[in-house]
Amino acid sequence: MFSKMLIANRGEIAVRIIRACKEMGIATVAVFSAADRDALHVSLADESVCIGPARVQDSYLNMPAILSAAVTTGAQAIHPGYGLLSENAKFAQLCEECHITFIGPDSGLIAKLGDKDEAKRTMRAAGVPVVPGSGLIDSDATALAAAKEIGYPLLVKARAGGGGRGIRLVNSAEELLPALHASAKEAEIAFGDGACYLEKYLNPVKHIEMQILCDNYDNVLCLGERECSIQRKHQKLLEESPAVCVTSQLRHNMMEAASKAAKAVHYRSLGTIEFLVDSDLSFYFMEMNTRLQVEHPVTEMVTGMDLVKWQIRVASGIQLPFAQKDVRLRGHAIECRINAEDPENGFVPSCGKINLLHIPGGPWVRFDTALYQDYTVPPFYDSLLGKLIVYAQTREEAIRKMQAALAELVIEGVSNTAELQMDILSDPSFLDGSYHTDFMEKREKLC
Structure with missing residues (x-):
């Protein structure tokens, strides 16, 4: 196992990874831009290194600066989180050349699966249905x-x-x-x-993804599906697991296809196979993401597994100690993304000082965030403020729990999407699970 890891990211996902490392006894190195000097991930890490000015191209995408920070601090591994350099084959290759473990698949796999055209041809050859x-x-x-x-x-x-x-x-x-x-x-x-x-273009259609976890010993686990059809301009807003439309037979078939997809490329690490499911419950491979997903917490809730820890363990060479038969999906989880955007004003991004912050609590309520009282949200980066996740035994209870949590959440100082999420949760098509990827488009036309 690694003794020190650098986190090549910022915001809530950097905080999430640092916390997992602390629990595993791994020392952490944060990198930050000049604009993020007061960010939470900087203070939580054991060490921190400034890698450039505010502009993302000069800091969080600055590969030489990040690798220099890793070498200088003696980090044995780099976790890229999601976004930024997480699916950058060149960065993964540079890590390999520097003898630093990239927490994810190797650079060749990232390049192969990042080329969506080649990925589709590979899946078609493996017998996976393709759009x-x-x-x-x-x-x-x-x-x-x-x-x-x-x-x-x-x-x-x-x-x-x-x-x-x-x-x-x-x-x-x-x-x-x-x-x-x-x-x-x-x-x-x-x-x-x-x-x-x-x-x-398939319409109406649902966006259903399958979470997989693969080790270096050809073991492939499928950890169930996530429903990701609530989107705006192809950006996910709300995710849940399990999906209402997925029957036990469809789940079996999709898991089998996801396993085929992983084995076809000898995949290693966490990964996500994204499918489109039509009204006849036929499903089609869309793409494969070779990284930790934003919405990974809903899978953690229904499986009881810490995906970040297992991603790190697999990268260190540990063999998975359980098989597919040991994976149990229980209850229902929902995640709402809280973005610094103004839904009443064309979703224009918002920034500024957090004047008041209250985070909801209670059993099985989780808020993954890097916010704190008096923190100033910078204007340079992704608008995600945090992810509110709840878990309950049934979907109906999970919806009520999320509504209660959203009502309790207070973020004053920047516009955010909490009220929009409350509206989504009360929409009849969401409540009965009949919504599709055009949900937000239809809603905005009505408004």
């Missing part, structure tokens, strides 16, 4: 021909996209080329890769 679509688009003529074969509506998707970026919905041939060029430009700026492909 119909094209290969990479190399010209306008290729795009028009492929779109005609697929049929409208369709999605333009960036090969290296993530977090909802590089995706455009196209309803007609007239919309195709402008959408293709816009997605390519957006992806080039965000990921340094403007390659795009086309995919059939």
Whole structure:
């Protein structure tokens, strides 16, 4: 096991990883930008190193500075959290070259699965159902021909996209080329890769993902599904586990497909297989995320497993001491993302000083956050303030518990999405589980 680990991230996920390391007896090194000097993860870590100015490109994406901090402090491993460098194959390769363990799969796997076109071809060859679509688009003529074969509506998707970026919905041939060029430009700026492909747009559809955990000894565990269909512009807002629409037979089939997907690439570490499920309960592979997910706490609640600790253990070479038959899914968990955004004003980002903070409590209520009283939320980074998670024996009780927790949560000083989450929880289509990925789009049209 590692004796010291550097956390190459910030905010709530950096705090989450530092706490797991403390419980495992691992010393921690925080990295921070000049804007994050007073951030909670900096004070919680055993050591901290400033890696640059506020701009993310000069700090949290500054690979040489992060690696220098790891070498200087004697860190044996780097945990990237989610976002930022967590799925950056080049960074993982640099860690390997510096003989520092990257907490995640190796750089080759990250590159292979981060290329969504190659990932789909790999899954198709492994017998995993895949959403119909094209290969990479190399010209306008290729795009028009492929779109005609697929049929409208369709999605333009960036090969290296993530977090909802590089995706455009196209309803007609007239919309195709402008959408293709816009997605390519957006992806080039965000990921340094403007390659795009086309995919059939399935609607109505549910976004269901399967959590997997794999070790170095070809053991693959599937830890159940998460329902992630409450989204705005492809950004998840609320997640729950288990999914209402998933029957025991469908769960078995999806877990089998997720296991096939993992074994097809000899996967190691935590990972998430994302599927689309249509109204006939047919499911299709969409992509695979090679990192810890934002919504991992709902799986922790229903399995009783600390996913961060197991991710670290697997990275250190420990063999999983249990098998699939030992995994038990119990009760129901819901996570609401609380973002520093103003839903009443077009979701414009908010920043400023936290004048008053009250975090809800009680049995099976958890708030993963890096906020504290009088902390100033900077304007430079992701808008996530925290994740409110609850667990109960039934979905109905979990909804009531979340409503009570949201009513108790107080964050004054910045606009946030707590009230929006309360509205979502009381919506009839959420209550009966019939919602799909267009839930927020329909809601905003009504408003």
